[in-house]
Amino acid sequence: MERPVPFPGWTLPGVMTACAVQTLLKAGHLKPSGRIVLAGTGPLLLLLANQLHQFGVKPALVGRTDRLSDSVRAARHLRPGGLVPLVKGLGWLGRLKLAGVKSVTGLENLAAHGTQSVERVSFTVGGKRQTLPCDLLIVHDGIVPAIDIPNAAGLRLQWDGPNASWRPATTPDGLGASTLPPEMSAGPCVLRVTGDARKIGGADAAMAHGRVAAQAILAALDHGAGPSADALRAVGKALSVRPFLDAAFPPGLAQELPDDDTIVCRCEELTAGDLRAKIRSGFRNMDALRGETRCGMGPCQGRSCMVTAARLLQDETRAAGCPPTFRGRPPIRPIPLGAVAKLSGLDPRATIRLTLEDKPENASEDTVDAPAE
Structure with a gap:
């Protein structure tokens, strides 16, 4: 799955991930129109920019969070098996340049602005804040395992x-x-x-x-x-090309934790400030945080917010390592009640065994308080 990236304005209509746009291109045979900005890092961002150009859509900007220095450091990881992907990536960059598509590297502090939908984007490059009009912001910060x-x-x-x-x-x-x-x-x-x-490979x-x-x-x-x-x-x-790609395209948009006003949990509309306040008040493990705030209980089941919530928890508690995930619970995807009713082959005893640890222990008779006289 694509790495979730909370940033100011990421919930506005008109802000989409690269895979979503690619799905609309391939499966829906739809192509976007208007002023399009691509921001983030990774080979998929460059591939999608080329695909859009092939469809006759010229992006207004391809803003990459990676820098030339990342590619230089990554060169030591290059192996013969990675030469073909490298040549392919250089070809994408060359075609975009010949097509006159503006490209920048070292993009930071991305934000989307608008009322009913995205109208403009702002970002920092080389220490200078820039703003561009935008009808569609496509973001991509790499791929992570779906856990x-x-x-x-x-x-x-x-x-x-x-x-x-x-x-x-x-x-x-x-x-x-x-x-x-x-x-x-x-x-x-x-x-x-x-x-x-x-x-990822x-x-x-x-x-x-x-x-x-x-x-x-x-x-x-x-x-x-x-x-x-x-x-x-x-x-x-x-997998020989993976160390090179990981070094050349490190996480960029998600590198910094979001500020207090940025929404982290889209389903429950919880901001980073909401989560920080609950952590500071004493909710210092992931399941307690979920139970108190409902972060991770929406339709995405934590796919969009869990990593950020864990990083906020680690940052606020000064923990040495990132805390574990929310405890996984079915359904993994929302499903109709009719589908559950028609399930067959499910052993109810297995369900009971796996949920015993979540149930409170019954109080024994000798611990029950006697009625007051």
Whole structure:
């Protein structure tokens, strides 16, 4: 999923993410019109700018948060497997330049302004504040693993500091680790995670690691000897470009925590100031914060706000590491009641076992207060 990025004005109509716009282009055969600004970082931003130009839509600006210095530092991570993506990216940049599309690097402090919809954007480049008229602001700050399914399944997650995101903690063949206590598990964890839900790598890496995971599953069922050397090498080759991309396109829009007036939880319209105030009043873990504020209880189930809430909690409590996520709860996506009513094959005993830890213990008879005389 795209990295959620709260910034002033991000909830205005006319502010969209790059993947949403790309979906409308590909699936809806729709193209935007008016004054279009793209802001953020990552190869997808450059790809989308080229796709828009191919559709006859010339962006007013491509504002990148990454800098030339990032690319220079990233060069030491470049491997032969990364040369093809590098050449492709340089081609996108060249075509945009030939088309006369204005581009800047080092963009900071992005904000969208308007009443009923976005009307202009402001940002800082090289220490100077600039404002541009805008009808559509497209933002993209990189891709992070979608952890909602592993989290709801009770798998252990780990914080990835450089990428400011969580990802499932797995073995090289994708085997996850359960967070459930032994008395609530029937045996060792057998769930495996593969593809971008485990580690961002793209389609080729997902297919290569999928083969490794499949071979490991077959070995666990006494069919085969486990992941082959060729399959493991294919994963390494497919992921060889990742260190370069991570260094060349670090998180930019999400680098700084939002100010108090910026909305963090879109579903409940909670600002960063609302969350900071609750943290300072004593709600110092993620589930307590959610229970008090409803942050993460809306239709997105925390996908848009959870990382920012955790970073705010870490910042306010001066914690050494980022706190764990909200406890995952079904439904992972909103579904109609009729779909739930028609479910079959669900063992109600499993549901009871997995929710016992959330229920208050019954008071024993010897602890019940006697009635006052």
